[in-house]
Amino acid sequence: MVYCIGHNIISPLGEDTQSNVKAVQSGHSGLKIYTDRFADVEPFCASLFATPQQFVPLCTRCAETAIRQSGIQGDSNDVIFILSTTKGDNLDLLTPALSIARHFGNPNSPIVVSNACTSGVCAQITAKRLLEAGLYKHAVVIGCDIQTRFIVSGFQAFKALSPEPCLPFSPERKGLNLGEAAATIVYTAEPHEGWRLEAGSIHNDANHLSAPSRTGEGAFRCLQDVTEGIQPHSISLLGVHGTATSYNDAMETVALERAGLQNVPISALKPFYGHTMGAAGVLETIIGMQLVQKGTFIKMLSGFGGVNAAIQLRCE
Amino acid sequence: MEQLIEQLKQQIIESLNFEDMTPADIDADAPLFGEGLGLDSIDALELIMLLDREYGIKLADPKAGKAIFKSVRIMAEYIQANRTK
C-alpha cells in the first residue's frame, strides 16, 4: 500500500483543498450557464475558472502546494510525476507533462495516464504499483483538464450535456455538466499516518465505446476487487461517478447492487464541479478523504472506451 | 422523392463509413437500426448531424430520431417536409 502525504485542489470553488472542502460543505456550486464562452457552441452549463487558465501553470501551481505539504523534493530521482489528463494542453498531452517535470527539476520522464474519464483513478493505481515495485519512493499524481470549444462541441454533438445544473441519480436527470480543475495527490511508499491507498482495480465492459454496460460489468468487477475482504457496513462512503447521464447512473446502480453495496452511503460531486475529466478521479478522491476523515472510502469512475476503475482508501 | 432517397443513401454511406456499400445495397424501406443496417447509438447521433449539415434540420431531442430513422424512405419524407436548405 502507499500513503497520502500531500494534496491540493485548484478549482473554480477555491485555490486550495480547504477552501474547496468548505465550499462543498456549504453547498456552493461552480456551475454556471455560459452563452458566449466559445464560438458556435450552444449555451451550456459548466464549472469554469473566472479567468481562463493555462494548462501547465495551473498544474505546477496546484502541485507546488501539495509537494511543499508532503516535504518531498520534487527534483529528486526518487520522485515520479504522473499526469492524468484527457485533452492536455490544447490536445498535446506529452509536452505539458515534460514541462511540469522540468519545472520541478525532476530527472525522470513523466507518465501520462489517458484512460478517458477514469484517468484520475487509474493514475493513482499506476502510482501505487510503481511505488510498491520499489521503482520510486514518491509519486506526484496531478489530474487536470481545461474546457475548450473542442470538448464542449463534442459533448453537445453527443447530446450528453444538461442545459442546467446536473442531478446525479435523480429520475429528473438530463445529462452531465463539464468542469475544469487541477488536483494533486502525493503518495509515498514510506509508512505514514493518515490516508493510505489500499487497493485499485481497472476493468473493461467489452460492450460499447460510448455507453456503459447495462449490467455494469466492468464497474461491478472493480467494486468486487477493491471491497474484497471488507464488510459493506464498514465502508464510510462510496464516491460514485454520478455524471447524471441516464445510462451512467443506471449502470452504477446495477453495479452497486450486484456488489452488495446498495446500502453504503454514496456521494456524487458533479453538481459542485461538473465533470472535470482528467482531474475528476484525483479531485473527487481528495474531497472524499476530507469528508470522511476516518474510515474506508471507495472511489469509482467509468468512461469512454468501456473502461471502469475503482480504488479503496483507508484511514484509521 | 426517389432522387432524394438516392442522395440520402449516398450521404448515409459516406457519413457512416460503409465501405464497399453502394446505394443499391440499401433497401429504402428496411429498418436502419437493429435488423437491416444494424446502426448503433453513435450512428444515430451522426445522422442527427447529417440532417443539420445537409438539410438544415436541427433535432434537439435525440429521442425524436427514433421515429425519423425508421427507414431511408421515412427519413426522406421527414426531410422533404422539414428541410430549410
Added chain:
Amino acid sequence: MLNGEPVTVQETGDKMLVELYRRYAGNYPKFFKMDTLSRLGFIAAEILLGQPADQGQPQVQTVILANRSASIKNDTDYQATISDGKYYPSPALFVYTLPNIVTGEIAIRHHIQGETAFYILDKEEELAPIIHSTPFEAALTGWCECSKPNRFYAKLQIIWNN
C-alpha cells in the same frame, strides 16, 4: 513483421490497414468506422490474438498500450468538423478523440473484461516498468502510434506472467 518474419503487403498508408483487415479479420464492418489509431491497434491485435495459442497459456485479459501523440491525428480530423463557418461537430469522430478508445475496440472484439489502459510516454522503453508492475496473467501490450495521416507505427506483443 510477425513473429520476426516479414509480412508481404501490396498497399501503403491507410490502404495497407484495409488490406490487412481483409486478410486477417474481415466481416467486422465496424472496422471502417474506426479512426486510424484504432484500425492499427485492432489489426495488430487481430493478427496476434489469431495466432494458435500456446498450450495451457491463459487467454489475454489485459490490454496496455502507449504512444507519444495520444489521438492527435483523429483530434485534427474532428477539429475540421468544427471549423469556423462549417460548424457540424461529428459525434462519430469525437468518440475517437481519446487514445484509450483503441483498447476499448480490442476489448469489445475479443471480449476482454480485464484491465485496459493507455499511457502517453516520451520513449518506448518507458512502458516496460509500467507493464512489469501491472498484475496480469496474459497481456497484449506495446506501442501504437498514428501522428499524421498515413503515418503509423505499432509494435505489439503478448506477454505471459507465469
